[in-house]
Amino acid sequence: QEEKKQKPINFRDVSICEATIQMLEKAAKDGVETAFTRAAEMKPCPIGADSACCKHCFMGPCRLNSKDPYAKTGICGATIDTIAARNFARMVASGAAAHTDHGMSMLDVFREVVNGRIKDYQIKDETKLRNVAASIGIEVEGRETMDIAKDLYEELERTYTQVEGEIPFAKRVPPKTLETWHKLGIVPRGAMREIMEIMHRTHIGVDQEYNNIVKQCSRTALSDGWGGSMVATELSDILFGTPKPIVAGVNMGYLKEDEVNIIVHGHEPNLFESMISSVNDPANIEKAKAAGAKGINLLGMCCSGAEVLGRHGIPHAGNFMSTEAVIVTGAVDAMAVDVQCIMQALSKLSECYGTRFFTTNPRAKIDGATHIEFHEHTPRECTDKIVEMAVNRFQNRTARIEIPNRRDLGIHGFSHEYVNYMLGGKFRGSYTPLNENIINGRIRGVAGVVGCTNIRVKHDYVHVECVKELIKNNVLVVQTGCSQISLAKAGLMKPDAAVLAGDGLREVCETVGMPPVLSLGSCVDNSRILIACAEMVRTGGLGDSIADLPVAGAAPEYMSEKAISIGHYFVASGVYTIFGVTFPSIEGTKFHKLLFEGLEEQGLGKWDFAVDPIEMAHKMIAHIDKKRMALGIMG
Ligand code: SF4
Ligand code: MSK
Incomplete structure (x- = not known):
């Protein structure tokens, strides 16, 4: 049988990331497939x-x-309308479950640190612990850190488990926004209850009225944004340190041919923090040197990488659509x-290039991967073993190595606390100067x-062009x-990128x-953005609710169900949110109209859609201007 000929792909048509393009070309020469070649067939x-x-x-x-x-x-x-609303609801449920389960892992670690059963992690940021506790009404004055931490744990557990009543971080929501949620009946209870209810209501023969289904979408998504995701962010900061601006590198050029290269990819910081400890252990460095390496080089990818890029300045090798390309380096x-x-394809691809590929979480095993389970009580057992296997692979490298000569330095690690501080000036500790500059x-x-990168659009291109257009327009x-990795590679996370901004923003x-x-x-x-929005409202001058703010959100190249949950919690919080790629509804249907118009009429935000990055940016700007007009600050 004659083999089906694949049309050659010009990789410049599918990505603007030079390192990724170079590696896709290498993969084609090596005769291995990637998501880019599979997408052409599918x-x-x-x-x-x-x-x-x-x-x-x-x-x-x-x-x-x-x-x-x-x-x-x-x-x-x-x-x-029922079919599309139910499908959408299940995407929200899946996305919210992913974030809240991630938050739950952080909560598990926090509990064990607080009760002294975990010794490898500690409370690193006591100030943040006190601030978070105070923000949800826990008494902090004159109390011991560990007593506050115990109370905080118990409060935050309710984010997941409580059957009735509002989640703790509802206390951070601006009163007018919360009032709208009360009116609409969408203040979340525990995330477990909300996700369970959405799965029940979307079973055949239950909720078959799209307005009612979307209401539960809002309540569930909010239990992610102001619940599970916010718990994950706040506890990660408390345990591992709140990010502060730090110069850090992004791109594949940070791989080093003469060192043992280890990449951590995924989402939860626990694994990465332990890996940092392992690669800095003199005994492990000695083993690497004995194997002929100059040292151990640790990099991150996707959100695991994003966590430590800003927190510790550890280099980031690339975003979702580059996770296969990085393996093709052979390094x-x-x-x-x-x-x-985590693409399943990484397992087979790693085999092709001799990379040791490890799963570590009991929730996520992959055919062909070596599973070394990570336990928070004994984290180094897992990460030391992985380092040992990496050293062994270094010693026995056979793959041809080609590392793209691409390195992009930028500033990362702007927590909402730091934005507060940075723009604070004489008003340190408030958002007054930001609001004033907006007014x-x-x-x-x-x-x-x-959000993500997605093979169905040109990799990194939509993000970069959309952001450039936005800053050009102040x-x-x-x-x-x-x-953020797309933009870091495009050089926009350096202060001198201000030359690309409009006059006001540049100043x-x-x-x-x-x-x-x-x-x-x-x-x-993304929960940091919610808190920043709440702070802008609290500071004053820009309206009473998040829906009044001249702000907008976009996920130009989204691909995951988590993005749908994120998008919907921003919409339900009052933010205009525009997505690219494709949108899972049909224009002109009642369900589509509810998302794109009806929710805004109810006092929430709204969904929108555009594929072209410039159109996307201008739709966001038009919304921002609409809000400025309503606030009387247009001129
Ligand atoms: Fe869905 Fe079953 Fe109804 Fe078909 S019959 S629309 S599959 S619930
Ligand atoms: S990793 S959800 S591809 S942003 Fe969070 Fe990137 Fe999207 Fe995953």
Whole structure:
């Protein structure tokens, strides 16, 4: 049988990341496939892309016609609005579950540190511990740190488990926003209850009214943003340190041919923190040297990398769409992964290049990977073993090594606390100068540009062009996740990138010495943006609720269900949020209208969609201007 000829791909058409392009070309020469080549073969199902199919029971799957969505229903009679709303709800549930389970892992570690059963981690930031505790009404004056920590643990556990009542961080929500949530009945209870209820309500024959389903989407997504994600961020800061601006490097050029290269990829900082301790242990460094290496070189990828990039200045090798490309360098001796955004293909690809590939979390095993389970009580057992295996692979390297000569330095680690401090000036400890600069028009507004990279659009391109257009128009940009890595590679996280900003934003950046694009951390750190929004409202002058602020959010290249949950908690918090790639609903349907118009009429934010980065930026700017107009600060 004649082999099917694959059309050659011009990798410049699918990515703007030079290191990734170079490695995709190498992979093609080496005869190995990647997501980029598989995507060319796998056309997305158009009915699925429009969310016009249902497989919630075994009378189906039922497919409706996206071109004529009301022409028929599913076998049970489910309309397009029910089907699309249920599909959307399950994406929110999955995304929220991922973040809240991540937060739960942090809570587990925190509990064991507080009760003294974990010795390898400690409370690093006592000030933050006190501030977080005070923010949810725990008495801190004159009390011992550990007593406050015990109370904080018990309070935060309610974020997950409480059956009735509001989650603790609801206390941080601006009163007017909270009032809207009360009116709509969307203040979250414990995340476990909200996620359970959404799964129940989307079972066949339960909730079949799209407005009601979307209400539960809001409540569940909010239990992620102001719940699980916020717990993850705050406890990571308390345990491992709150990020402060630090110069750090991004890109594959930080791999070193003469050192043992170890990459940690995934999401939870526990594994990475232990790996930092392992690679700095003189005994392990000695072993690496005895094997002929100059040392051990540790890098991060995806959100694991984003956590330590800002917190410790550890270099970052690349974002989601570069995770295969980095293996193709042949220089990675070990890749250790935990949870989320880990392509199964990494296992086979690692085998091709002799990289040792390790899963470490009981929730995420991968066929072909070596599983060394990570236990927080004895973390070094896992990470020391991985270092040992990496050293062994270094000694026995056979793969041809090619490291792209790309290194991009930038400033990372802008926590919301630091933004407060940095822009504080004589008002240190308040957002007054930020608000003032927005009111006087030097800064037009603030945009959060976040989220994944996705093979279905040109890798990094949509992020970079959208952000450039925003800063050119005096919009200050804050970033998390893979998006901030795209911009770091494009050089926009250096203070001198201010030359690309409009006059007003440029003046503010030059006065303060900050870049026009601020890197805030990982996906769960989108909660930092929520807190910053709450602070802007509390400071005054920009309205009474988050929905009044001249702010907007975007995920230009999203790919994960977590992004849907993030997008929806921003919308439910009052933020205009625009997504690229494709949107899982059909224009003109009642469900689509509810997301894109109806929610805003209820006092929340709204969803929007655009593929083109410039159009996306201008839609965000138009929204910011609409809010400025309403605040009377347009001129
Ligand atoms: Fe079809 Fe209804 Fe079953 Fe969905 S729940 S698969 S629409 S019959
Ligand atoms: S890692 S969810 S690809 S941002 Fe958080 Fe990146 Fe998106 Fe994963």
